[in-house]
Amino acid sequence: MVTSPGLERATILRESAAAASHLARICFKTGPPTQVGVELEWTVHDAADPARSIDAGRLRAALGRHSPTTLTPTSPADPLGHGSAVTLEPGGQVEVSTPPRTSVAALVRATGADIAELTALLGAAGLALGSSGIDPHREPRPVLHTPRYRAMRRAFDGRGPAGRTMMDATAGLQVCLDAGEPDQVALRWAVAHAVGPPLLAAFATADRHAGRPTGWASARMAAWLAIEPSRTRPVWSPQRPDEDPTAAWVRYVLAAPLLCLRRPGTDWTPPPGVTFGDWLAGALPRPPTTDDLDYHVSTLFPPVRPRGYLELRYLDAQPGRGWTIPLAVLAALFADPATLHAAYVVSAPVAHRWHAAARRGLADPALAAAAAQLLDLALAALPRLDLPSDLYDEIHRGVRRRRAVAERGDR
Numbered sequence: 001m002v003t004s005p006g007l008e009r010a011t012i013l014r015e016s017a018a019a020a021s022h023l024a025r026i027c028f029k030t031g032p033p034t035q036v037g038v039e040l041e042w043t044v045h046d047a048a049d050p051a052r053s054i055d056a057g058r059l060r061a062a063l064g065r066h067s068p069t070t071l072t073p074t075s076p077a078d079p080l081g082h083g084s085a086v087t088l089e090p091g092g093q094v095e096v097s098t099p100p101r102t103s104v105a106a107l108v109r110a111t112g113a114d115i116a117e118l119t120a121l122l123g124a125a126g127l128a129l130g131s132s133g134i135d136p137h138r139e140p141r142p143v144l145h146t147p148r149y150r151a152m153r154r155a156f157d158g159r160g161p162a163g164r165t166m167m168d169a170t171a172g173l174q175v176c177l178d179a180g181e182p183d184q185v186a187l188r189w190a191v192a193h194a195v196g197p198p199l200l201a202a203f204a205t206a207d208r209h210a211g212r213p214t215g216w217a218s219a220r221m222a223a224w225l226a227i228e229p230s231r232t233r234p235v236w237s238p239q240r241p242d243e244d245p246t247a248a249w250v251r252y253v254l255a256a257p258l259l260c261l262r263r264p265g266t267d268w269t270p271p272p273g274v275t276f277g278d279w280l281a282g283a284l285p286r287p288p289t290t291d292d293l294d295y296h297v298s299t300l301f302p303p304v305r306p307r308g309y310l311e312l313r314y315l316d317a318q319p320g321r322g323w324t325i326p327l328a329v330l331a332a333l334f335a336d337p338a339t340l341h342a343a344y345v346v347s348a349p350v351a352h353r354w355h356a357a358a359r360r361g362l363a364d365p366a367l368a369a370a371a372a373q374l375l376d377l378a379l380a381a382l383p384r385l386d387l388p389s390d391l392y393d394e395i396h397r398g399v400r401r402r403r404a405v406a407e408r409g410d411r
Contacts (some may be wrong), residue, residue, distance in 0.1 A: 020250045023293070024179040035101065039097045040173055044122065052210065054127065078113065125368070163223075179306065196234070204362075212230050217360060225358060276293065371406040375399055
């Protein structure tokens, strides 16, 4: 979801209170919940031989003036026709990030048109979008080699292969929802987290990687869970359900080690173990700025990340138009306070079961039962989204199909 920063970016920070104040201003922007956005990632494949490697030159030629500057430094990086920005992940996965829309229907129409445009650009170059949350055909292989990505690989390599898998082979679906009015933020924050494990299980698509079954319903989430926990674990915990969201986020941000330290040249490797809180306390030669803090936040990858709005990051990429179904489910669950409360009651008992959701998906009975109840709530609230009849029917059928799978308790 594209938003305007609108804040001073280079104020020097000398104490944690100033950092906390900046994070509170930019990460939880309150007001009536009126907008929704989506970010979609896909692995990219040769249309004739999906196991064939794709290099940067081929992607550059296909994307043309839409190429991000990480791929083509001189590119104008023009958005697609309905406003979506095109970016690339380090393994060559392509992503579109939409401007926020005031309705799910408007978002689906605009995003669908931009996906069609992107598909045509890639198709003209003999390329096709993938349809699952992890590359089912190829081993992880880097395509982009920016200073940021080199520093990330060095940091993650020390913990095993999961970091490279996450960076170079996974694709997710991110749904972006407003934080809401001040008196709604805590509940919306809690529900955004609590429904994560059952919805991850319900929409898992990443069970095959590099030509082999993985033993996971979502090997994409398995990779995220296996890299550095201080930047990927959930911020909200069912063990501390009433903790203030801003205080929890500030503590999380300041305690996370630096992943990149931007400097002239190509080596952005930070001193090992230095957290942003350490930097504020004088651990590095110069004090950090608000821009450094914002960049540090961009290197944190919890399942729900506050960016003014709430970015829900836990869903696998979906095949075809399947992305519209979890988008509508989440929008419906967040459509009114009564449904939010009901969703929390349903999901709170399984809110900690991220690992089980990634491993077993709907084969886990507790997660399957919670998913079925959440999908029932979404079906009941779906009319509140005011969808046109054709889109309503399409999404209603999709949710009912997924609900039937959850009731069976399998993938």
